[in-house]
Amino acid sequence: MPSKESKTTPESVGIVSPSYFTVEETITLASQQTLDGYTIAYETYGTLNENKSNALLICHALSGNHHVAGRHTPNDAKPGWWDNFVGPGKPIDTDKFFVVCSNNLGGCHGSTGPNTVNLKTSLPYGPEFPIVTVEDWVNSQARLADHLGIEQWAAVVGGSIGGMQVLQWSIAYPDRLRNAVMIASAPKISAQNIAFNEVARQAIMRDPGFNGGHFYSSKDYPKQGLTLARMLGHITYLSDDVMRLKFGRELREGKLNFDFSAEFQVESYLRYQGETFSEHFDANTYLLMTKALDYFDPAAAHNHDLSLALQHIKAKFLLVSFTSDWRFSPERSEEVVDALLKTNKAVSYAKIDAPQGHDSFLLDIPRYKNLLKAFLQQVKV
Amino acid sequence: MPSKESKTTPESVGIVSPSYFTVEETITLASQQTLDGYTIAYETYGTLNENKSNALLICHALSGNHHVAGRHTPNDAKPGWWDNFVGPGKPIDTDKFFVVCSNNLGGCHGSTGPNTVNLKTSLPYGPEFPIVTVEDWVNSQARLADHLGIEQWAAVVGGSIGGMQVLQWSIAYPDRLRNAVMIASAPKISAQNIAFNEVARQAIMRDPGFNGGHFYSSKDYPKQGLTLARMLGHITYLSDDVMRLKFGRELREGKLNFDFSAEFQVESYLRYQGETFSEHFDANTYLLMTKALDYFDPAAAHNHDLSLALQHIKAKFLLVSFTSDWRFSPERSEEVVDALLKTNKAVSYAKIDAPQGHDSFLLDIPRYKNLLKAFLQQVKV
Numbered sequence: 001m002p003s004k005e006s007k008t009t010p011e012s013v014g015i016v017s018p019s020y021f022t023v024e025e026t027i028t029l030a031s032q033q034t035l036d037g038y039t040i041a042y043e044t045y046g047t048l049n050e051n052k053s054n055a056l057l058i059c060h061a062l063s064g065n066h067h068v069a070g071r072h073t074p075n076d077a078k079p080g081w082w083d084n085f086v087g088p089g090k091p092i093d094t095d096k097f098f099v100v101c102s103n104n105l106g107g108c109h110g111s112t113g114p115n116t117v118n119l120k121t122s123l124p125y126g127p128e129f130p131i132v133t134v135e136d137w138v139n140s141q142a143r144l145a146d147h148l149g150i151e152q153w154a155a156v157v158g159g160s161i162g163g164m165q166v167l168q169w170s171i172a173y174p175d176r177l178r179n180a181v182m183i184a185s186a187p188k189i190s191a192q193n194i195a196f197n198e199v200a201r202q203a204i205m206r207d208p209g210f211n212g213g214h215f216y217s218s219k220d221y222p223k224q225g226l227t228l229a230r231m232l233g234h235i236t237y238l239s240d241d242v243m244r245l246k247f248g249r250e251l252r253e254g255k256l257n258f259d260f261s262a263e264f265q266v267e268s269y270l271r272y273q274g275e276t277f278s279e280h281f282d283a284n285t286y287l288l289m290t291k292a293l294d295y296f297d298p299a300a301a302h303n304h305d306l307s308l309a310l311q312h313i314k315a316k317f318l319l320v321s322f323t324s325d326w327r328f329s330p331e332r333s334e335e336v337v338d339a340l341l342k343t344n345k346a347v348s349y350a351k352i353d354a355p356q357g358h359d360s361f362l363l364d365i366p367r368y369k370n371l372l373k374a375f376l377q378q379v380k381v
Numbered sequence: 382m383p384s385k386e387s388k389t390t391p392e393s394v395g396i397v398s399p400s401y402f403t404v405e406e407t408i409t410l411a412s413q414q415t416l417d418g419y420t421i422a423y424e425t426y427g428t429l430n431e432n433k434s435n436a437l438l439i440c441h442a443l444s445g446n447h448h449v450a451g452r453h454t455p456n457d458a459k460p461g462w463w464d465n466f467v468g469p470g471k472p473i474d475t476d477k478f479f480v481v482c483s484n485n486l487g488g489c490h491g492s493t494g495p496n497t498v499n500l501k502t503s504l505p506y507g508p509e510f511p512i513v514t515v516e517d518w519v520n521s522q523a524r525l526a527d528h529l530g531i532e533q534w535a536a537v538v539g540g541s542i543g544g545m546q547v548l549q550w551s552i553a554y555p556d557r558l559r560n561a562v563m564i565a566s567a568p569k570i571s572a573q574n575i576a577f578n579e580v581a582r583q584a585i586m587r588d589p590g591f592n593g594g595h596f597y598s599s600k601d602y603p604k605q606g607l608t609l610a611r612m613l614g615h616i617t618y619l620s621d622d623v624m625r626l627k628f629g630r631e632l633r634e635g636k637l638n639f640d641f642s643a644e645f646q647v648e649s650y651l652r653y654q655g656e657t658f659s660e661h662f663d664a665n666t667y668l669l670m671t672k673a674l675d676y677f678d679p680a681a682a683h684n685h686d687l688s689l690a691l692q693h694i695k696a697k698f699l700l701v702s703f704t705s706d707w708r709f710s711p712e713r714s715e716e717v718v719d720a721l722l723k724t725n726k727a728v729s730y731a732k733i734d735a736p737q738g739h740d741s742f743l744l745d746i747p748r749y750k751n752l753l754k755a756f757l758q759q760v761k762v
Contacts, residue, residue: 031639131639191624191647195616198648199609201641202655206605208589224587228580232613235576240707243572249678256676258412258512260582260668264675266572267579274583287641294645295637297630326621326707 012079013045013087013094016070018110021102021147023140033130036120040144041110042066042102045086046094048148054381055150056097057141057177058082059158059165062233062289063281065109068101069094084364091373096381097154105140106132106288114284115216125284127213132288134161134296138168142176154381155179156315159361160328161289164296167336170315171298179379180315181372184325184361186332187306187339188297193327196236197290200229204283213284222283227274229286234273239324239357306339313340317347318375320368322360348375393460394426394468394475397451399491402483402528404521414511417501421525422491423447423483426467427475429529435762436531437478438522438558439463440539440546443614443670444662446490449482450475465745472754477762478535486521487513487669495665496597506665508594513669515542515677519549523557535762536560537696540742541709542670545677548717551696552679560760561696562753565706565742567713568687568720569678574708577617578671581610585664594665603664608655610667615654620705620738687720697727699756701749703741704734729756 022039029035043066048055058068060081069086071079086092086099103111106129114129145153156177158166163185170180189197204210207225215221238246247266262268302308319337321330330351340347352368354360360368403420410416424447429436439449441462450467452460467473467480484492487510495510526534537558539547544566551561570578585591588606596602619627628647643649683689700718702711711732721728733749735741741749 031637033639188630190621191628191630191645192616192619192621194630194645195612195624195647195651198643198645198651199612199616202612202652203584203609205641206609228584228587228609231576231580231583235573235580238573240571240573243576247572249569249572249575256412258414260586260672262579264572264575264579266576270576270579271583291641 011087011089012083013070015074016043016045016067016072016080018043018066020110021144023143029130030133030135031131035112035130038105038112038140039110039116040102040105040112040140041107042100042144043068043080044148045069045099046097048098048150049381052150053152053154054096054098055145055148055153056092056099056376057145057153057156057169058086058092058099058101059137059141059156059162060101060104061158061160061162062293063277063286064162065107066101066103066111067109068099082362085369085372091369091376092157093373093376097376100144100148100150102141102144104132104137104289106285106292108282108285113282114213114288115282124216126216127284129284129288131291133292134164134168135172137292138165138172141165141169142173145176151176153177154379155181155376157181157183158185159183160185160358161293161296164293168296168298170313170317171309174312174314177315179318179375181318181320181375182333182336183320184322184328184333184358185336186328187299187336189293190332194294196232197294200232201287201290203228203232204287210283215283223278226278226281226283226286227271229274230277230281231270231274234270236327237358239326239355241324241355242357245355306335307342310336310339310345311343313343313345317345318372319347319349320361320371321349321351322354322356322358322368323351324355325358325360327358392468392470393464394451396455397424397426397448397453397461399424399447401491402525404524410511411514411516412512416493416511419486419493419521420491420497421483421486421493421521422488423481423525424449424461426450426480427478429479429531430762433531434533434535435477435479436526436529436534437473437480437757438526438534438537438550439467439473439480439482440518440522440537440543440550441482441485442539442541442543443674444658444667445543446488447482447484447492448490449480463743466750466753472750472757473538474754474757478757481525481529481531483522483525485513485518485670487666487673489663489666494663495594495669496663505597507597508665510665510669512672514673515545515549516553518673519546519553522546522550523554526557532557534558535760536562536757538562538564539566540564541566541739542674542677545674549677549679551694551698552690555693555695558696560699560756562699562701562756563714563717564701565703565709565714565739566717567709568680568717570674575675577613578675581613582668582671584609584613585668591664596664604659607659607662607664607667608652610655611658611662612651612655615651617708618739620707620736622705622736623738626736687716688723691717691720691726692724694721694724694726698729699753700728700730701742701752702730702732703737703739703749704732705736706739706741708739
């Protein structure tokens, strides 16, 4: 919640703190494995109105978490991951909406996951943590909604695998959301995407520091594997064009060294991104998140007919894609648009011309930002 | 050279053996580092005619070698890597041409490279082997041509980084080739390509088995890193479309296992490809080949004006690209076409509609094969 400091920067939600919500009973997951309860870390911004009609859920992507906006301390180097979109007067306007975001189950930033202690064994779950799916995440978010007294979300919003959660919300709980905003996402990922995920997983699992996922009591951990996984991921989040614009073939020292140092700018950029990430993300969580991505395919239970999977949806949809996004290409969003239209659902769609690739969904692209703002302004609360 | 056995399969060059050519003097490389002589492994098919006008050089790609066609023994499981294109009556017709291909300097299949012994130290070169470039390869191929008494190639042909060698031949030795066939290639690689190469290199160099490149006397070697590098490479050689056609989201056991086994067909395919490769390719060579790819940029010395770099070319060019090749996209070939046209060179260009991605250049795609055949049929010898 905003504290006094936030008043000095009116466009920010200010200083925020996470909250925690615990489910005590045993939960059966999509895999049919069970969890003896769990805790979900979440943040909220803005104020829930009296009739609880202004709640907006943000679903985070693969490496995101519940810290969407604001800062945890006044000296925080960085605000939350979508601070440019969430705050007073911003597209996701905290003067209007009560914004909620939770760390996905299996995550590594406060929710129960591989790096938290299993009360049964008094040890971190590690590789014993069960596979979680987009369905499981949405179910846990529904329990959080119950806990917060939110019967129906004004909107559920997410990009990438966050967008898959938006779609799953609209399928599994058609009465519990009025609007759905699915950005740079897909109704299922392609074989190429699974292949990239598999290389990332193998990089982690083949790192001797991984030790079968048991690395929490060791000094070693799969730092190299996680670095490689993130370097690879990062390439797929950017377009070829934006890499050309950003790095071209520029040399760090202006000349070839004829050795294996990071000679080209793009090499040092990737190494830095990978290594930084490897220092604050859990390798077991990374594995789980990529699996959830691979598995999501709501049409599979409907003879691969997506429009059948979407037939009971009631939410009004906005889909957004980006021209240069080759990880979740516009065609993937358009499959959802077509399936929604086929069953006469309310859907708006915008393909935004942007060179930044998949990462576009996080960026200050005016047409995209204005579109999201306009869509959410017309949401009645 | 074909032996008797070849007569039983008239469309094959039959049983072949590599030859070796040694340069004894000290050579200065593009890096200004030196090599105290080197040996080049090569194969030839067909017969050099009396006036030595029918010689055709094939330049191999990153993981290729000099064994282009035929088999080394009657029981060889597989023929050379381009056996479908090279042989009597095939597009590269050994009834007409005397075909030569050499293993690139720094390679791991018979030419001097990291896994061969440095006579100075009596140990394998390992990481002490100098960085080699496309220019160095072409220079060594020119020495081989001298050795074979070939003053001028009827044609120089290559795909991918082999195509870069074709371009370099036409720039460095304009009088020594009459025709140049550059397939699925580029005048330089993009930042995205460098980025993929860098992830592959880091996968190898961060593998504890790499040991700074000194692994020849150890039981261990960077098997995991090389596996990852190849898995990643493989994704970029295929198109998203062909992966969808080939694997879709098919499950190996028809159901989700909710674990980290290879559940999707594409996962087991990639693991198999990566692991097989890691058993017969040298990690230090892989590093060298990717560096040669990164460095090639003949326009750099001409103020980044490619047409200036190509101004003295005399060869007649054929360029071929494939619509679904995103590693070396048609636009990259078209940069060469445009630069050649700008300086009034003879150039033909075909963009072949094929879903198979970069790998297309190795495949039996009729329009492509017929095109290559027709172009080489009109070559006068």
